[in-house]
Amino acid sequence: MDRLQAMEVFIRVVDTNSFTKAADTLNLPRASVTNIIQNLESYLKVRLLQRTTRRLSLTADGTAYYERCVKVLAEIEEIEGSFSTTAMTPRGKLRVDTSGPIGKMILVPALDDFHAKYPNVQLTIGLSDRRVDMIEEGVDCTIRVGALLDSNMVARHLNDFHFLTAATPGYLKRFGVPISLEDLDKHVAVKYISARTSRPMELHFVVEGEEVEVKIPGAFTVNDAEAHLAVGLKGFGLFQIARMLALPYLRTGELVEVLPQWKPATMETSLVYPQNRHQSPAMRAFINWTLELCAAHPLLAGPA
Known part of the structure:
Protein backbone atom coordinates (compact mmCIF):
# COMPACT_ATOMS: atom_id res chain seq x y z
CA MET A 1 0.00 0.00 0.00
CA ASP A 2 1.26 3.46 -0.92
CA ARG A 3 0.80 5.19 2.44
CA LEU A 4 1.31 8.72 1.11
CA GLN A 5 -1.32 8.18 -1.56
CA ALA A 6 -3.62 6.69 1.07
CA MET A 7 -3.19 9.82 3.20
CA GLU A 8 -3.96 12.05 0.22
CA VAL A 9 -7.06 10.03 -0.65
CA PHE A 10 -8.24 10.01 2.96
CA ILE A 11 -7.85 13.79 3.25
CA ARG A 12 -9.78 14.34 0.01
CA VAL A 13 -12.61 12.03 1.13
CA VAL A 14 -12.90 13.97 4.38
CA ASP A 15 -12.70 17.38 2.66
CA THR A 16 -15.37 16.51 0.08
CA ASN A 17 -17.42 14.34 2.46
CA SER A 18 -17.87 11.90 -0.40
CA PHE A 19 -16.07 8.93 -1.94
CA THR A 20 -17.47 9.83 -5.36
CA LYS A 21 -16.43 13.49 -5.23
CA ALA A 22 -13.00 12.54 -3.91
CA ALA A 23 -12.58 10.11 -6.79
CA ASP A 24 -13.61 12.77 -9.31
CA THR A 25 -11.19 15.39 -7.99
CA LEU A 26 -8.33 12.86 -7.84
CA ASN A 27 -9.11 11.33 -11.26
CA LEU A 28 -9.44 7.88 -9.73
CA PRO A 29 -12.21 5.27 -10.06
CA ARG A 30 -14.59 5.33 -7.10
CA ALA A 31 -13.83 1.67 -6.43
CA SER A 32 -10.13 2.50 -6.08
CA VAL A 33 -10.86 5.21 -3.51
CA THR A 34 -13.05 2.79 -1.54
CA ASN A 35 -10.37 0.08 -1.61
CA ILE A 36 -7.63 2.52 -0.55
CA ILE A 37 -9.63 3.65 2.50
CA GLN A 38 -10.53 0.07 3.43
CA ASN A 39 -6.89 -1.02 3.13
CA LEU A 40 -5.80 2.00 5.17
CA GLU A 41 -8.22 1.15 7.98
CA SER A 42 -7.09 -2.47 7.86
CA TYR A 43 -3.44 -1.42 8.01
CA LEU A 44 -4.03 0.96 10.94
CA LYS A 45 -6.45 -1.50 12.61
CA VAL A 46 -8.88 1.34 13.41
CA ARG A 47 -12.10 2.67 11.94
CA LEU A 48 -11.49 6.14 10.48
CA LEU A 49 -14.90 6.90 8.98
CA GLN A 50 -18.48 6.18 9.95
CA ARG A 51 -20.47 5.55 6.78
CA THR A 52 -24.22 5.94 6.38
CA THR A 53 -26.37 6.10 3.28
CA ARG A 54 -26.49 9.90 3.51
CA ARG A 55 -23.14 11.14 4.79
CA LEU A 56 -19.72 10.37 6.22
CA SER A 57 -18.39 11.34 9.61
CA LEU A 58 -15.00 10.99 11.25
CA THR A 59 -14.44 8.75 14.24
CA ALA A 60 -12.26 10.04 17.07
CA ASP A 61 -9.34 8.11 15.59
CA GLY A 62 -10.21 9.45 12.15
CA THR A 63 -10.13 13.04 13.39
CA ALA A 64 -6.70 12.58 14.99
CA TYR A 65 -5.36 10.81 11.89
CA TYR A 66 -6.74 13.51 9.56
CA GLU A 67 -5.05 16.33 11.48
CA ARG A 68 -1.72 14.50 11.46
CA CYS A 69 -1.99 13.63 7.76
CA VAL A 70 -2.51 17.28 6.85
CA LYS A 71 0.62 18.25 8.78
CA VAL A 72 2.71 15.35 7.42
CA LEU A 73 1.87 16.05 3.78
CA ALA A 74 2.49 19.77 4.25
CA GLU A 75 5.91 19.04 5.76
CA ILE A 76 6.78 16.64 2.92
CA GLU A 77 5.85 19.24 0.31
CA GLU A 78 7.92 21.87 2.13
CA ILE A 79 10.94 19.55 2.32
CA GLU A 80 10.70 18.62 -1.36
CA GLY A 81 10.29 22.24 -2.31
CA SER A 82 13.44 23.26 -0.46
CA PHE A 83 15.48 20.95 -2.72
CA SER A 84 13.63 21.23 -6.00
CA THR A 85 12.71 24.30 -7.99
CA THR A 86 10.30 22.16 -10.02
CA ALA A 87 8.41 21.07 -6.90
CA MET A 88 7.76 24.70 -5.99
CA ASP A 160 -14.73 46.96 -1.47
CA PHE A 161 -17.83 46.43 -3.58
CA HIS A 162 -19.68 49.69 -4.30
CA PHE A 163 -23.43 49.94 -4.93
CA LEU A 164 -25.80 52.63 -6.16
CA THR A 165 -29.52 53.17 -6.66
CA ALA A 166 -30.69 53.41 -10.26
CA ALA A 167 -33.70 53.51 -12.56
CA THR A 168 -34.41 54.01 -16.24
CA PRO A 169 -35.35 57.46 -17.59
CA GLY A 170 -38.72 56.04 -18.63
CA TYR A 171 -39.48 54.85 -15.11
CA LEU A 172 -38.48 58.20 -13.61
CA LYS A 173 -40.68 60.02 -16.13
CA ARG A 174 -43.69 57.97 -14.95
CA PHE A 175 -43.01 58.02 -11.20
CA GLY A 176 -40.86 61.13 -10.73
CA VAL A 177 -37.28 61.52 -9.56
CA PRO A 178 -37.00 60.98 -5.77
CA ILE A 179 -35.03 63.70 -4.02
CA SER A 180 -35.54 62.43 -0.45
CA LEU A 181 -36.07 59.07 1.22
CA GLU A 182 -39.65 60.10 1.98
CA ASP A 183 -40.30 60.33 -1.77
CA LEU A 184 -39.73 56.58 -2.03
CA ASP A 185 -43.28 55.99 -0.72
CA LYS A 186 -44.46 56.74 -4.27
CA HIS A 187 -42.16 54.17 -5.91
CA VAL A 188 -41.76 50.44 -6.54
CA ALA A 189 -38.58 48.38 -6.60
CA VAL A 190 -36.95 45.52 -8.43
CA LYS A 191 -35.61 43.40 -5.57
CA TYR A 192 -32.77 40.94 -5.28
CA ILE A 193 -32.96 37.74 -3.22
CA SER A 194 -30.03 37.49 -0.83
CA ALA A 195 -27.96 34.31 -1.20
CA ARG A 196 -27.31 34.50 2.54
CA THR A 197 -30.89 34.78 3.81
CA SER A 198 -32.87 33.57 0.75
CA ARG A 199 -35.17 36.58 1.24
CA PRO A 200 -35.74 39.70 -0.88
CA MET A 201 -33.48 42.59 0.10
CA GLU A 202 -35.03 45.95 0.89
CA LEU A 203 -33.46 49.22 -0.21
CA HIS A 204 -30.68 50.40 2.11
CA PHE A 205 -29.02 53.82 2.34
CA VAL A 206 -26.22 55.24 4.48
CA VAL A 207 -27.47 58.45 6.10
CA GLU A 208 -25.03 60.35 8.32
CA GLY A 209 -23.00 57.21 8.88
CA GLU A 210 -25.99 55.02 9.75
CA GLU A 211 -27.60 52.41 7.50
CA VAL A 212 -31.30 53.05 6.93
CA GLU A 213 -33.70 50.46 5.49
CA VAL A 214 -36.59 51.61 3.32
CA LYS A 215 -39.37 49.16 2.47
CA ILE A 216 -41.31 49.74 -0.73
CA PRO A 217 -43.39 47.32 -2.83
CA GLY A 218 -41.51 45.02 -5.17
CA ALA A 219 -42.59 44.88 -8.79
CA PHE A 220 -40.29 41.90 -9.49
CA THR A 221 -37.87 39.84 -7.40
CA VAL A 222 -34.96 37.78 -8.79
CA ASN A 223 -32.03 35.79 -7.36
CA ASP A 224 -29.37 36.47 -10.00
CA ALA A 225 -27.35 39.70 -10.32
CA GLU A 226 -27.47 39.84 -14.10
CA ALA A 227 -31.19 39.07 -14.19
CA HIS A 228 -31.67 41.79 -11.58
CA LEU A 229 -29.97 44.25 -13.92
CA ALA A 230 -31.97 43.04 -16.93
CA VAL A 231 -35.30 43.52 -15.14
CA GLY A 232 -34.19 46.94 -13.89
CA LEU A 233 -33.35 47.95 -17.46
CA LYS A 234 -36.95 47.12 -18.42
CA GLY A 235 -38.04 50.08 -16.30
CA PHE A 236 -40.00 48.11 -13.70
CA GLY A 237 -38.70 50.01 -10.68
CA LEU A 238 -35.85 51.42 -8.64
CA PHE A 239 -33.10 48.96 -7.88
CA GLN A 240 -29.79 48.86 -6.04
CA ILE A 241 -26.97 47.30 -7.98
CA ALA A 242 -23.21 46.97 -8.04
CA ARG A 243 -21.64 50.07 -9.53
CA MET A 244 -19.48 48.04 -11.93
CA LEU A 245 -22.59 46.40 -13.43
CA ALA A 246 -24.44 49.70 -13.82
CA LEU A 247 -21.52 51.75 -15.13
CA PRO A 248 -21.90 51.03 -18.90
CA TYR A 249 -25.60 51.91 -18.77
CA LEU A 250 -25.00 55.08 -16.76
CA ARG A 251 -22.59 56.19 -19.48
CA THR A 252 -25.10 55.58 -22.29
CA GLY A 253 -27.96 57.15 -20.37
CA GLU A 254 -29.99 53.91 -20.21
CA LEU A 255 -29.82 54.19 -16.42
CA VAL A 256 -29.84 57.20 -14.12
CA GLU A 257 -28.42 57.18 -10.60
CA VAL A 258 -30.89 58.49 -8.01
CA LEU A 259 -30.33 59.66 -4.44
CA PRO A 260 -26.54 59.75 -4.96
CA GLN A 261 -26.09 61.59 -1.67
CA TRP A 262 -27.29 58.47 0.17
CA LYS A 263 -25.55 55.51 -1.37
CA PRO A 264 -26.00 51.91 -0.20
CA ALA A 265 -23.26 50.65 2.11
CA THR A 266 -20.18 49.15 0.50
Missing part, protein backbone atom coordinates in the same frame (compact mmCIF):
# COMPACT_ATOMS: atom_id res chain seq x y z
CA THR A 89 6.51 25.59 -9.46
CA PRO A 90 2.73 26.13 -9.26
CA ARG A 91 1.05 23.24 -11.04
CA GLY A 92 -2.01 21.06 -10.82
CA LYS A 93 -5.76 21.58 -10.65
CA LEU A 94 -7.53 24.31 -8.72
CA ARG A 95 -11.30 24.74 -8.29
CA VAL A 96 -12.52 28.32 -7.80
CA ASP A 97 -16.07 29.57 -7.34
CA THR A 98 -17.11 33.22 -7.71
CA SER A 99 -20.16 35.36 -8.26
CA GLY A 100 -21.14 35.88 -11.90
CA PRO A 101 -20.28 39.61 -12.17
CA ILE A 102 -16.87 39.28 -10.52
CA GLY A 103 -16.06 36.22 -12.60
CA LYS A 104 -17.15 37.66 -15.95
CA MET A 105 -16.00 41.27 -15.51
CA ILE A 106 -12.83 40.94 -13.41
CA LEU A 107 -11.50 37.39 -13.24
CA VAL A 108 -12.09 35.94 -16.72
CA PRO A 109 -10.79 38.99 -18.69
CA ALA A 110 -7.47 38.70 -16.84
CA LEU A 111 -6.98 34.94 -17.23
CA ASP A 112 -4.53 35.36 -20.11
CA ASP A 113 -2.19 37.07 -17.63
CA PHE A 114 -2.64 34.27 -15.08
CA HIS A 115 -2.01 31.58 -17.70
CA ALA A 116 1.11 33.36 -18.94
CA LYS A 117 2.52 33.40 -15.40
CA TYR A 118 1.32 29.95 -14.31
CA PRO A 119 0.86 27.78 -17.42
CA ASN A 120 0.86 24.54 -15.42
CA VAL A 121 -2.14 25.46 -13.24
CA GLN A 122 -5.49 24.16 -14.50
CA LEU A 123 -8.34 26.34 -13.25
CA THR A 124 -11.94 25.19 -13.00
CA ILE A 125 -14.10 28.27 -12.44
CA GLY A 126 -17.69 28.11 -11.25
CA LEU A 127 -19.89 31.20 -11.64
CA SER A 128 -22.81 31.41 -9.23
CA ASP A 129 -24.47 33.79 -6.79
CA ARG A 130 -25.28 30.94 -4.41
CA ARG A 131 -23.20 30.10 -1.35
CA VAL A 132 -21.31 26.90 -2.10
CA ASP A 133 -20.32 24.34 0.52
CA MET A 134 -16.60 24.40 -0.18
CA ILE A 135 -15.75 21.28 1.81
CA GLU A 136 -18.55 19.12 0.44
CA GLU A 137 -18.19 20.34 -3.14
CA GLY A 138 -14.40 20.15 -3.23
CA VAL A 139 -13.88 23.84 -3.99
CA ASP A 140 -10.42 25.19 -3.12
CA CYS A 141 -11.41 28.85 -2.73
CA THR A 142 -14.23 31.27 -3.49
CA ILE A 143 -14.50 34.98 -4.23
CA ARG A 144 -17.49 36.42 -2.44
CA VAL A 145 -19.12 39.74 -1.61
CA GLY A 146 -20.19 40.27 2.00
CA ALA A 147 -19.01 39.57 5.52
CA LEU A 148 -17.49 36.18 6.40
CA LEU A 149 -19.95 34.12 8.47
CA ASP A 150 -18.09 30.81 8.89
CA SER A 151 -15.32 30.91 11.50
CA ASN A 152 -13.74 27.82 9.90
CA MET A 153 -12.87 29.89 6.84
CA VAL A 154 -10.08 32.37 6.15
CA ALA A 155 -11.02 35.55 4.27
CA ARG A 156 -8.44 37.65 2.42
CA HIS A 157 -9.78 41.13 1.70
CA LEU A 158 -9.62 41.95 -2.01
CA ASN A 159 -11.41 45.30 -2.26
CA MET A 267 -19.51 45.45 1.06
CA GLU A 268 -16.21 43.62 1.38
CA THR A 269 -15.02 41.46 -1.49
CA SER A 270 -12.96 38.57 -0.14
CA LEU A 271 -11.15 35.47 -1.29
CA VAL A 272 -12.23 32.69 1.08
CA TYR A 273 -10.75 29.26 1.73
CA PRO A 274 -10.97 26.60 4.50
CA GLN A 275 -8.82 27.32 7.54
CA ASN A 276 -7.31 23.83 7.77
CA ARG A 277 -6.61 23.39 4.05
CA HIS A 278 -2.95 23.23 3.12
CA GLN A 279 -2.02 25.84 0.52
CA SER A 280 -0.34 24.26 -2.46
CA PRO A 281 1.99 26.40 -4.61
CA ALA A 282 -0.87 26.64 -7.16
CA MET A 283 -3.30 27.94 -4.56
CA ARG A 284 -0.76 30.43 -3.15
CA ALA A 285 -0.09 31.67 -6.70
CA PHE A 286 -3.81 32.16 -7.38
CA ILE A 287 -4.39 33.94 -4.06
CA ASN A 288 -1.51 36.37 -4.58
CA TRP A 289 -2.46 36.98 -8.22
CA THR A 290 -6.10 37.68 -7.29
CA LEU A 291 -5.12 40.01 -4.45
CA GLU A 292 -2.98 42.04 -6.84
CA LEU A 293 -5.64 42.02 -9.59
CA CYS A 294 -8.51 43.22 -7.39
CA ALA A 295 -6.52 45.78 -5.41
CA ALA A 296 -5.80 47.74 -8.58
CA HIS A 297 -8.92 47.02 -10.63
CA PRO A 298 -10.77 50.17 -11.78
CA LEU A 299 -14.20 48.52 -11.55
CA LEU A 300 -13.68 48.06 -7.82
CA ALA A 301 -12.21 51.52 -7.26
CA GLY A 302 -15.51 53.25 -6.41
CA PRO A 303 -16.98 56.50 -7.77
CA ALA A 304 -13.79 58.48 -7.23
Whole structure:
Protein backbone atom coordinates (compact mmCIF):
# COMPACT_ATOMS: atom_id res chain seq x y z
CA MET A 1 0.00 0.00 0.00
CA ASP A 2 1.26 3.46 -0.92
CA ARG A 3 0.80 5.19 2.44
CA LEU A 4 1.31 8.72 1.11
CA GLN A 5 -1.32 8.18 -1.56
CA ALA A 6 -3.62 6.69 1.07
CA MET A 7 -3.19 9.82 3.20
CA GLU A 8 -3.96 12.05 0.22
CA VAL A 9 -7.06 10.03 -0.65
CA PHE A 10 -8.24 10.01 2.96
CA ILE A 11 -7.85 13.79 3.25
CA ARG A 12 -9.78 14.34 0.01
CA VAL A 13 -12.61 12.03 1.13
CA VAL A 14 -12.90 13.97 4.38
CA ASP A 15 -12.70 17.38 2.66
CA THR A 16 -15.37 16.51 0.08
CA ASN A 17 -17.42 14.34 2.46
CA SER A 18 -17.87 11.90 -0.40
CA PHE A 19 -16.07 8.93 -1.94
CA THR A 20 -17.47 9.83 -5.36
CA LYS A 21 -16.43 13.49 -5.23
CA ALA A 22 -13.00 12.54 -3.91
CA ALA A 23 -12.58 10.11 -6.79
CA ASP A 24 -13.61 12.77 -9.31
CA THR A 25 -11.19 15.39 -7.99
CA LEU A 26 -8.33 12.86 -7.84
CA ASN A 27 -9.11 11.33 -11.26
CA LEU A 28 -9.44 7.88 -9.73
CA PRO A 29 -12.21 5.27 -10.06
CA ARG A 30 -14.59 5.33 -7.10
CA ALA A 31 -13.83 1.67 -6.43
CA SER A 32 -10.13 2.50 -6.08
CA VAL A 33 -10.86 5.21 -3.51
CA THR A 34 -13.05 2.79 -1.54
CA ASN A 35 -10.37 0.08 -1.61
CA ILE A 36 -7.63 2.52 -0.55
CA ILE A 37 -9.63 3.65 2.50
CA GLN A 38 -10.53 0.07 3.43
CA ASN A 39 -6.89 -1.02 3.13
CA LEU A 40 -5.80 2.00 5.17
CA GLU A 41 -8.22 1.15 7.98
CA SER A 42 -7.09 -2.47 7.86
CA TYR A 43 -3.44 -1.42 8.01
CA LEU A 44 -4.03 0.96 10.94
CA LYS A 45 -6.45 -1.50 12.61
CA VAL A 46 -8.88 1.34 13.41
CA ARG A 47 -12.10 2.67 11.94
CA LEU A 48 -11.49 6.14 10.48
CA LEU A 49 -14.90 6.90 8.98
CA GLN A 50 -18.48 6.18 9.95
CA ARG A 51 -20.47 5.55 6.78
CA THR A 52 -24.22 5.94 6.38
CA THR A 53 -26.37 6.10 3.28
CA ARG A 54 -26.49 9.90 3.51
CA ARG A 55 -23.14 11.14 4.79
CA LEU A 56 -19.72 10.37 6.22
CA SER A 57 -18.39 11.34 9.61
CA LEU A 58 -15.00 10.99 11.25
CA THR A 59 -14.44 8.75 14.24
CA ALA A 60 -12.26 10.04 17.07
CA ASP A 61 -9.34 8.11 15.59
CA GLY A 62 -10.21 9.45 12.15
CA THR A 63 -10.13 13.04 13.39
CA ALA A 64 -6.70 12.58 14.99
CA TYR A 65 -5.36 10.81 11.89
CA TYR A 66 -6.74 13.51 9.56
CA GLU A 67 -5.05 16.33 11.48
CA ARG A 68 -1.72 14.50 11.46
CA CYS A 69 -1.99 13.63 7.76
CA VAL A 70 -2.51 17.28 6.85
CA LYS A 71 0.62 18.25 8.78
CA VAL A 72 2.71 15.35 7.42
CA LEU A 73 1.87 16.05 3.78
CA ALA A 74 2.49 19.77 4.25
CA GLU A 75 5.91 19.04 5.76
CA ILE A 76 6.78 16.64 2.92
CA GLU A 77 5.85 19.24 0.31
CA GLU A 78 7.92 21.87 2.13
CA ILE A 79 10.94 19.55 2.32
CA GLU A 80 10.70 18.62 -1.36
CA GLY A 81 10.29 22.24 -2.31
CA SER A 82 13.44 23.26 -0.46
CA PHE A 83 15.48 20.95 -2.72
CA SER A 84 13.63 21.23 -6.00
CA THR A 85 12.71 24.30 -7.99
CA THR A 86 10.30 22.16 -10.02
CA ALA A 87 8.41 21.07 -6.90
CA MET A 88 7.76 24.70 -5.99
CA THR A 89 6.51 25.59 -9.46
CA PRO A 90 2.73 26.13 -9.26
CA ARG A 91 1.05 23.24 -11.04
CA GLY A 92 -2.01 21.06 -10.82
CA LYS A 93 -5.76 21.58 -10.65
CA LEU A 94 -7.53 24.31 -8.72
CA ARG A 95 -11.30 24.74 -8.29
CA VAL A 96 -12.52 28.32 -7.80
CA ASP A 97 -16.07 29.57 -7.34
CA THR A 98 -17.11 33.22 -7.71
CA SER A 99 -20.16 35.36 -8.26
CA GLY A 100 -21.14 35.88 -11.90
CA PRO A 101 -20.28 39.61 -12.17
CA ILE A 102 -16.87 39.28 -10.52
CA GLY A 103 -16.06 36.22 -12.60
CA LYS A 104 -17.15 37.66 -15.95
CA MET A 105 -16.00 41.27 -15.51
CA ILE A 106 -12.83 40.94 -13.41
CA LEU A 107 -11.50 37.39 -13.24
CA VAL A 108 -12.09 35.94 -16.72
CA PRO A 109 -10.79 38.99 -18.69
CA ALA A 110 -7.47 38.70 -16.84
CA LEU A 111 -6.98 34.94 -17.23
CA ASP A 112 -4.53 35.36 -20.11
CA ASP A 113 -2.19 37.07 -17.63
CA PHE A 114 -2.64 34.27 -15.08
CA HIS A 115 -2.01 31.58 -17.70
CA ALA A 116 1.11 33.36 -18.94
CA LYS A 117 2.52 33.40 -15.40
CA TYR A 118 1.32 29.95 -14.31
CA PRO A 119 0.86 27.78 -17.42
CA ASN A 120 0.86 24.54 -15.42
CA VAL A 121 -2.14 25.46 -13.24
CA GLN A 122 -5.49 24.16 -14.50
CA LEU A 123 -8.34 26.34 -13.25
CA THR A 124 -11.94 25.19 -13.00
CA ILE A 125 -14.10 28.27 -12.44
CA GLY A 126 -17.69 28.11 -11.25
CA LEU A 127 -19.89 31.20 -11.64
CA SER A 128 -22.81 31.41 -9.23
CA ASP A 129 -24.47 33.79 -6.79
CA ARG A 130 -25.28 30.94 -4.41
CA ARG A 131 -23.20 30.10 -1.35
CA VAL A 132 -21.31 26.90 -2.10
CA ASP A 133 -20.32 24.34 0.52
CA MET A 134 -16.60 24.40 -0.18
CA ILE A 135 -15.75 21.28 1.81
CA GLU A 136 -18.55 19.12 0.44
CA GLU A 137 -18.19 20.34 -3.14
CA GLY A 138 -14.40 20.15 -3.23
CA VAL A 139 -13.88 23.84 -3.99
CA ASP A 140 -10.42 25.19 -3.12
CA CYS A 141 -11.41 28.85 -2.73
CA THR A 142 -14.23 31.27 -3.49
CA ILE A 143 -14.50 34.98 -4.23
CA ARG A 144 -17.49 36.42 -2.44
CA VAL A 145 -19.12 39.74 -1.61
CA GLY A 146 -20.19 40.27 2.00
CA ALA A 147 -19.01 39.57 5.52
CA LEU A 148 -17.49 36.18 6.40
CA LEU A 149 -19.95 34.12 8.47
CA ASP A 150 -18.09 30.81 8.89
CA SER A 151 -15.32 30.91 11.50
CA ASN A 152 -13.74 27.82 9.90
CA MET A 153 -12.87 29.89 6.84
CA VAL A 154 -10.08 32.37 6.15
CA ALA A 155 -11.02 35.55 4.27
CA ARG A 156 -8.44 37.65 2.42
CA HIS A 157 -9.78 41.13 1.70
CA LEU A 158 -9.62 41.95 -2.01
CA ASN A 159 -11.41 45.30 -2.26
CA ASP A 160 -14.73 46.96 -1.47
CA PHE A 161 -17.83 46.43 -3.58
CA HIS A 162 -19.68 49.69 -4.30
CA PHE A 163 -23.43 49.94 -4.93
CA LEU A 164 -25.80 52.63 -6.16
CA THR A 165 -29.52 53.17 -6.66
CA ALA A 166 -30.69 53.41 -10.26
CA ALA A 167 -33.70 53.51 -12.56
CA THR A 168 -34.41 54.01 -16.24
CA PRO A 169 -35.35 57.46 -17.59
CA GLY A 170 -38.72 56.04 -18.63
CA TYR A 171 -39.48 54.85 -15.11
CA LEU A 172 -38.48 58.20 -13.61
CA LYS A 173 -40.68 60.02 -16.13
CA ARG A 174 -43.69 57.97 -14.95
CA PHE A 175 -43.01 58.02 -11.20
CA GLY A 176 -40.86 61.13 -10.73
CA VAL A 177 -37.28 61.52 -9.56
CA PRO A 178 -37.00 60.98 -5.77
CA ILE A 179 -35.03 63.70 -4.02
CA SER A 180 -35.54 62.43 -0.45
CA LEU A 181 -36.07 59.07 1.22
CA GLU A 182 -39.65 60.10 1.98
CA ASP A 183 -40.30 60.33 -1.77
CA LEU A 184 -39.73 56.58 -2.03
CA ASP A 185 -43.28 55.99 -0.72
CA LYS A 186 -44.46 56.74 -4.27
CA HIS A 187 -42.16 54.17 -5.91
CA VAL A 188 -41.76 50.44 -6.54
CA ALA A 189 -38.58 48.38 -6.60
CA VAL A 190 -36.95 45.52 -8.43
CA LYS A 191 -35.61 43.40 -5.57
CA TYR A 192 -32.77 40.94 -5.28
CA ILE A 193 -32.96 37.74 -3.22
CA SER A 194 -30.03 37.49 -0.83
CA ALA A 195 -27.96 34.31 -1.20
CA ARG A 196 -27.31 34.50 2.54
CA THR A 197 -30.89 34.78 3.81
CA SER A 198 -32.87 33.57 0.75
CA ARG A 199 -35.17 36.58 1.24
CA PRO A 200 -35.74 39.70 -0.88
CA MET A 201 -33.48 42.59 0.10
CA GLU A 202 -35.03 45.95 0.89
CA LEU A 203 -33.46 49.22 -0.21
CA HIS A 204 -30.68 50.40 2.11
CA PHE A 205 -29.02 53.82 2.34
CA VAL A 206 -26.22 55.24 4.48
CA VAL A 207 -27.47 58.45 6.10
CA GLU A 208 -25.03 60.35 8.32
CA GLY A 209 -23.00 57.21 8.88
CA GLU A 210 -25.99 55.02 9.75
CA GLU A 211 -27.60 52.41 7.50
CA VAL A 212 -31.30 53.05 6.93
CA GLU A 213 -33.70 50.46 5.49
CA VAL A 214 -36.59 51.61 3.32
CA LYS A 215 -39.37 49.16 2.47
CA ILE A 216 -41.31 49.74 -0.73
CA PRO A 217 -43.39 47.32 -2.83
CA GLY A 218 -41.51 45.02 -5.17
CA ALA A 219 -42.59 44.88 -8.79
CA PHE A 220 -40.29 41.90 -9.49
CA THR A 221 -37.87 39.84 -7.40
CA VAL A 222 -34.96 37.78 -8.79
CA ASN A 223 -32.03 35.79 -7.36
CA ASP A 224 -29.37 36.47 -10.00
CA ALA A 225 -27.35 39.70 -10.32
CA GLU A 226 -27.47 39.84 -14.10
CA ALA A 227 -31.19 39.07 -14.19
CA HIS A 228 -31.67 41.79 -11.58
CA LEU A 229 -29.97 44.25 -13.92
CA ALA A 230 -31.97 43.04 -16.93
CA VAL A 231 -35.30 43.52 -15.14
CA GLY A 232 -34.19 46.94 -13.89
CA LEU A 233 -33.35 47.95 -17.46
CA LYS A 234 -36.95 47.12 -18.42
CA GLY A 235 -38.04 50.08 -16.30
CA PHE A 236 -40.00 48.11 -13.70
CA GLY A 237 -38.70 50.01 -10.68
CA LEU A 238 -35.85 51.42 -8.64
CA PHE A 239 -33.10 48.96 -7.88
CA GLN A 240 -29.79 48.86 -6.04
CA ILE A 241 -26.97 47.30 -7.98
CA ALA A 242 -23.21 46.97 -8.04
CA ARG A 243 -21.64 50.07 -9.53
CA MET A 244 -19.48 48.04 -11.93
CA LEU A 245 -22.59 46.40 -13.43
CA ALA A 246 -24.44 49.70 -13.82
CA LEU A 247 -21.52 51.75 -15.13
CA PRO A 248 -21.90 51.03 -18.90
CA TYR A 249 -25.60 51.91 -18.77
CA LEU A 250 -25.00 55.08 -16.76
CA ARG A 251 -22.59 56.19 -19.48
CA THR A 252 -25.10 55.58 -22.29
CA GLY A 253 -27.96 57.15 -20.37
CA GLU A 254 -29.99 53.91 -20.21
CA LEU A 255 -29.82 54.19 -16.42
CA VAL A 256 -29.84 57.20 -14.12
CA GLU A 257 -28.42 57.18 -10.60
CA VAL A 258 -30.89 58.49 -8.01
CA LEU A 259 -30.33 59.66 -4.44
CA PRO A 260 -26.54 59.75 -4.96
CA GLN A 261 -26.09 61.59 -1.67
CA TRP A 262 -27.29 58.47 0.17
CA LYS A 263 -25.55 55.51 -1.37
CA PRO A 264 -26.00 51.91 -0.20
CA ALA A 265 -23.26 50.65 2.11
CA THR A 266 -20.18 49.15 0.50
CA MET A 267 -19.51 45.45 1.06
CA GLU A 268 -16.21 43.62 1.38
CA THR A 269 -15.02 41.46 -1.49
CA SER A 270 -12.96 38.57 -0.14
CA LEU A 271 -11.15 35.47 -1.29
CA VAL A 272 -12.23 32.69 1.08
CA TYR A 273 -10.75 29.26 1.73
CA PRO A 274 -10.97 26.60 4.50
CA GLN A 275 -8.82 27.32 7.54
CA ASN A 276 -7.31 23.83 7.77
CA ARG A 277 -6.61 23.39 4.05
CA HIS A 278 -2.95 23.23 3.12
CA GLN A 279 -2.02 25.84 0.52
CA SER A 280 -0.34 24.26 -2.46
CA PRO A 281 1.99 26.40 -4.61
CA ALA A 282 -0.87 26.64 -7.16
CA MET A 283 -3.30 27.94 -4.56
CA ARG A 284 -0.76 30.43 -3.15
CA ALA A 285 -0.09 31.67 -6.70
CA PHE A 286 -3.81 32.16 -7.38
CA ILE A 287 -4.39 33.94 -4.06
CA ASN A 288 -1.51 36.37 -4.58
CA TRP A 289 -2.46 36.98 -8.22
CA THR A 290 -6.10 37.68 -7.29
CA LEU A 291 -5.12 40.01 -4.45
CA GLU A 292 -2.98 42.04 -6.84
CA LEU A 293 -5.64 42.02 -9.59
CA CYS A 294 -8.51 43.22 -7.39
CA ALA A 295 -6.52 45.78 -5.41
CA ALA A 296 -5.80 47.74 -8.58
CA HIS A 297 -8.92 47.02 -10.63
CA PRO A 298 -10.77 50.17 -11.78
CA LEU A 299 -14.20 48.52 -11.55
CA LEU A 300 -13.68 48.06 -7.82
CA ALA A 301 -12.21 51.52 -7.26
CA GLY A 302 -15.51 53.25 -6.41
CA PRO A 303 -16.98 56.50 -7.77
CA ALA A 304 -13.79 58.48 -7.23
